[in-house]
Amino acid sequence: MIIIVTGTDTGVGKTVTTAALAVRYGPGTIVVKPAQTGIGTDEPDISVVERLTGCEVAEFTRLEDPLAPDTAARRRGIAIPPISEHTARIRELARTHDTVIVEGAGGLLVRLDNDGGTLSDLAAGLARDHLVQVYVVTRVGLGTLNHTELTVNALRSRNLEPAGLVLGAVPKTLGLAEECNLAELPRVTGVPIVAALPDGAGGLDPERFRTEVDSWLSDCP
Structure with missing residues (x-):
């Protein structure tokens, strides 16, 4: 199985969600980060996952600036692999692992390569010959309805039906917006x-x- 973890924005809780799913699926799971930016500014996402779970991890592209991958690459004059190469590598990992969990960068339509390829393109490509589940990580507070519906609609435009929504960081005390x-x-x-x-x-x-x-994942299929 291949699981895609995307989000409505950056900082919504994708990495912690990815780690939680890795724990849920257990041995035979590998977590993949196709593109990591901001190397050296914070603990890399893949390192957070490895620390929390102890599972096998893989990172395809590392970029210094804390920007969208294609922006970070163009700023430094770096050519980064196309989505088709990421897709091929993930397919190969799926042959040798029970579960491959792929964490995107930022939101669904953030460019992951120099040619405009996105996580949406990667997921759609993988879904042609693999069982793919997509989880959308979102906020619970004010503004989330618009962002979440846009992300879900973008997935459906690629014939990808989300497996579920994940609330990435629920506060202890809920306000009116969160409750609603x-x-x-x-x-x-x-x-x-x-x-x-x-x-x-x-x-x-x-x-x-x-x-x-x-x-936390009590209703996750």
Whole structure:
């Protein structure tokens, strides 16, 4: 199986969601980050996943500036691999692993190569010959309805039906918008909320993180 983790924006909780899914699927899982930017500014996403889960990881492209991958590459005059190459490498990993989890960069339509290829293109290409599940990680607060519906509609335009919505960082205390959006998100998108990760989950020690994953992903298929 190939799982794609995308988000409505940057900083919504994709990396922690990716780690949680890796724990859920267990041995035989590899996590792939096709493009990582901002190397040297923060702990790389793939390192966060490896620390929290202990699972096998792979990173295809590393770029210095904390920008969208194609912007970071063009700024430095770097040629980065096309989506077709990423797709081929992921297919090969799927031959030797039970589950491949792919974490995107930023939102669904962020360019991952110099030719305008996106995570949407990668997912659609993989879905031609593999079982692909796509999870959309989103915020629960004000503004999330528009961003989430746009992302879901973009996936459906590629014949990709999301497997579920994941709330990436749910605060301990919910305000009016958060309370309403728990019902509004599935209503406006037609996609169920299948997981809710508490704010700060990525800061837990690995043992506690792994112990609590099942409670966060209780409705995840």
